[in-house]
Amino acid sequence: xxxxxxxxxxxxxxxxxxxxxxxxxxxxxxxxxxxxxxxxxxxxxxxxxxxxxxxxxxxxxxxxxxxxxxxxxxxxxxxxxxxxxxxxxxxxxxxxxxxxxxxxxxxxxxxxxxxxxxxxxxxxxxxxxxxxxxxxxxxxxxxxxxxxxxxxxxxxxxxxxxxxxxxxxxxxxxxxxxxxxxxxxxxxxxxxxxxxxxxxxxxxxxxxxxxxxxxxxxxxxxxxxxxxxxxxxxxxxxxxxxxxxxxxxxxxxxxxxxxxxxxxxxxxxxxxxxxxxxxxxxxxxxx
Numbered sequence: 001x002x003x004x005x006x007x008x009x010x011x012x013x014x015x016x017x018x019x020x021x022x023x024x025x026x027x028x029x030x031x032x033x034x035x036x037x038x039x040x041x042x043x044x045x046x047x048x049x050x051x052x053x054x055x056x057x058x059x060x061x062x063x064x065x066x067x068x069x070x071x072x073x074x075x076x077x078x079x080x081x082x083x084x085x086x087x088x089x090x091x092x093x094x095x096x097x098x099x100x101x102x103x104x105x106x107x108x109x110x111x112x113x114x115x116x117x118x119x120x121x122x123x124x125x126x127x128x129x130x131x132x133x134x135x136x137x138x139x140x141x142x143x144x145x146x147x148x149x150x151x152x153x154x155x156x157x158x159x160x161x162x163x164x165x166x167x168x169x170x171x172x173x174x175x176x177x178x179x180x181x182x183x184x185x186x187x188x189x190x191x192x193x194x195x196x197x198x199x200x201x202x203x204x205x206x207x208x209x210x211x212x213x214x215x216x217x218x219x220x221x222x223x224x225x226x227x228x229x230x231x232x233x234x235x236x237x238x239x240x241x242x243x244x245x246x247x248x249x250x251x252x253x254x255x256x257x258x259x260x261x262x263x264x265x266x267x268x269x270x271x272x273x274x275x276x277x278x279x280x281x282x283x284x285x286x287x
Contacts, residue, residue: 012092014045020233026053035063065116113171177271183250201232
């Protein structure tokens with residue numbers, strides 16, 4: 001899949017794996033659009049990505065995945081200014097020590113990591129199909145294997161119990177369910193959908209106070225064992241651009257190779273149930 005003339009959208013591309021994914025795909029000739037919640041960080045990242053990639057066909061657009069209104073405004077602006085979308089990389093994510101809510105009243109980690117991308121993809125799906133063959137790349141994590149028994153459909157918003165990394169793991173499990181069900185719902189000759197584990201990456205993720213002092217210490221202590229954001233982005237770049245995965249859909253990858261998610265993550269009945277519940281939650285929020 002040559003990237004010349006291809007339009008790629010990356011959520012959360014102002015830092016870490018998302019930023020390196022933007023650099024890598026811009027180097028391959030793609031027109032890269034990345035999102036940033038913070039305008040200042042977005043502007044700084046834009047200058048750096050253009051400089052390092054040697055490409056001027058990179059732009060940044062504002063998006064807050066914790067707000068359905070922001071997602072809808074962004075989608076309308078993107079569709080009005082771009083007549084095609086060849087690759088959507090659902091990269092943005094967060095983990096928080098304390099339970100918080102999105103603008104629409106959902107638990108923040110679940111709202112951003114799963115529901116926000118669920119809505120965004122649905123709003124852009126027609127443009128993806130019209131740009132066929134197109135791809136959706138979903139950044140999940142091996143953390144899905146530590147989801148504490150899986151999703152509790154009676155407490156998806158973690159109101160009864162909130163443990164930050166367990167909640168994060170559940171959202172990464174939700175990412176895999178989303179990948180498998182979206183792949184089932186769309187013709188693979190039009191759009192393929194695949195998820196990945198980037199590896200344990202040395203980035204700012206989890207180190208800006210979201211996980212509290214304990215989370216900051218854990219991230220610092222683990223840093224010597226972490227890989228660089230550049231290495232962490234390799235599988236995202238590969239899934240977005242490589243001819244090796246043309247037509248491949250519903251998969252889970254690590255180090256540019258197929259990987260096996262947990263047995264629980266392979267339960268397609270749960271994937272279908274999560275899809276239906278997510279649809280209802282998004283509709284109920286007036287999105």
